[in-house]
Amino acid sequence: MEIRVTVNGKQHVSDVEPRTLLVHYIREVLGLTGTNVGCDTSSCGACSVHVDGEAVKSCTVLAVQADGSAVTTIEGMAAADGTLHPMQKAFMENHGLQCGYCTPGMVMAATSLLKENPNPTEEEIRIGLEGNLCRCTGYHNIVKSVLAAAGK
Amino acid sequence: MIPASFDYVRAGSAAEAISLIGQYGDEAKFLAGGHSLLPMMKLRLAQPTVLVDIARVKDLSYIRDAGDHIAIGALTRHMDVETSPVLAQHAPLLAHAAGHVGDPQVRHRGTIGGTIAHADPASDLPATTLALGATYVVQGPNGTREIKAADFYKGFLESDLAADEMITEVRVPKMNGAGWSFQKFNRRAQDWAIVGVAAWRGSNGSGVALVNMGQTPVLATSVSKALADGASIADAAALAAAEASPSKDNNASVEYRTHLAKVLVRRALEESTK
Numbered sequence A: 001m002e003i004r005v006t007v008n009g010k011q012h013v014s015d016v017e018p019r020t021l022l023v024h025y026i027r028e029v030l031g032l033t034g035t036n037v038g039c040d041t042s043s044c045g046a047c048s049v050h051v052d053g054e055a056v057k058s059c060t061v062l063a064v065q066a067d068g069s070a071v072t073t074i075e076g077m078a079a080a081d082g083t084l085h086p087m088q089k090a091f092m093e094n095h096g097l098q099c100g101y102c103t104p105g106m107v108m109a110a111t112s113l114l115k116e117n118p119n120p121t122e123e124e125i126r127i128g129l130e131g132n133l134c135r136c137t138g139y140h141n142i143v144k145s146v147l148a149a150a151g152k
Numbered sequence B: 001m002i003p004a005s006f007d008y009v010r011a012g013s014a015a016e017a018i019s020l021i022g023q024y025g026d027e028a029k030f031l032a033g034g035h036s037l038l039p040m041m042k043l044r045l046a047q048p049t050v051l052v053d054i055a056r057v058k059d060l061s062y063i064r065d066a067g068d069h070i071a072i073g074a075l076t077r078h079m080d081v082e083t084s085p086v087l088a089q090h091a092p093l094l095a096h097a098a099g100h101v102g103d104p105q106v107r108h109r110g111t112i113g114g115t116i117a118h119a120d121p122a123s124d125l126p127a128t129t130l131a132l133g134a135t136y137v138v139q140g141p142n143g144t145r146e147i148k149a150a151d152f153y154k155g156f157l158e159s160d161l162a163a164d165e166m167i168t169e170v171r172v173p174k175m176n177g178a179g180w181s182f183q184k185f186n187r188r189a190q191d192w193a194i195v196g197v198a199a200w201r202g203s204n205g206s207g208v209a210l211v212n213m214g215q216t217p218v219l220a221t222s223v224s225k226a227l228a229d230g231a232s233i234a235d236a237a238a239l240a241a242a243e244a245s246p247s248k249d250n251n252a253s254v255e256y257r258t259h260l261a262k263v264l265v266r267r268a269l270e271e272s273t274k
Helices: A022-029 A086-093 A103-116 A122-128 A140-149 B014-027 B037-042 B078-082 B085-090 B092-098 B112-118 B124-131 B221-228 B233-237 B254-272
Strands: A002-007 A010-015 A048-051 A054-057 A070-072 B007-010 B028-031 B050-053 B063-065 B069-073 B135-140 B143-148 B153-155 B166-173 B179-185 B195-202 B205-211
Touching: A022 A048, A048 A103, A054 A103, A086 A103, A086 A140, A103 A122, A103 A140, A122 A140, B014 B028, B014 B050, B014 B135, B014 B166, B028 B037, B063 B085, B069 B085, B078 B092, B078 B112, B085 B092, B092 B124, B092 B179, B092 B195, B112 B124, B112 B166, B124 B179, B124 B195, B124 B205, B179 B254, B195 B254, B205 B221, B205 B254, B221 B233, B221 B254, B233 B254
Parallel strands: A002 A070, B007 B050, B028 B050
Antiparallel strands: A002 A010, A048 A054, A048 A070, B063 B069, B069 B166, B135 B143, B135 B166, B179 B195, B195 B205
16 A cells, blocks of 8 residues: 655655554664664554654554654654754763663653643653653653753 | 554545445454554454554544533544543543553554443443443444443453444543542553552442453442442442452452452542542
């Protein structure tokens, strides 16, 4: 089936099997491998991307469901000149990652969270990131990073 | 994991969706948000040969004040239920419970009609709408019918819904200021409840329903009857599992679930009693 998806501002027209998952479309068809596959069961959040501005788990969305949508992946966060997105910068400055595997999903979930709640408390950040698992950091520096990105 | 092959068609309206599902027969499934169906398809627990995508039927996404009840379009997403000012005012228990489904990414996709049609006893909104005395409006090839939540759930992932019927609307009676509580006991924030309780208590009675305490969501009618007869909260809560038939799993034994239900119902009633 032919789909038209705008990914990181660029329109793509692709012929995909209906069973193709959005994460595989992003990684294997478009070659954008910043989006990771973690659990593949909609638990860990490593595959989080934005569809029309909202975080979703791309392992649980069919590419055909995203037809006509605007998708943003971690590759679309920094400016064209390489200037990091404020959330990426906050993760870097606050040591919000260790191995980095969950980080693309964390950044996408956290930016979606701030869009819905620009001024979250620490607790709201912890609850807001319930869909993203990190096995390294114990979450403290991730929460610090999001607080910093929110200007706190 | 990638689902087994299937054909994919899109419906632009409820009528078209029902016509398509009728055309393809038993092997076809409706696809709304897909957050119950797609995980099952990836695990080969479901293997439909055709998916009829109804997510683009935009006129089934709404939340309206309809006088004595709030009418919610079946394709309204959990995030929209959670953040609805109309529901915050008239059915705050439902809005709150919707905010406990999965995690934000799941709530951006999953729909109220989808989770009810899936009829998972471990899901939050089937039990919550059951506690609230909701009615589900269902459309099929021969028109629409209304099914009370109390008559809808027939078994594990089984409901009164025929294969060629889809839920189009969920009607939730206004709570009229009744006290309420939603208790969800789980190990990780995003998990299904090991046991959950949705409860309200007002001047005209009470409603208590249990999550993950049987093959279907369970209406704890003995608790409400005891309260109506003047029982204390502690005595009413002791009857929490009277209608339940919990199973054991990796998280909990039958005895543990039964105990937990009584504790959570007591907490829920304390919180609901103003």
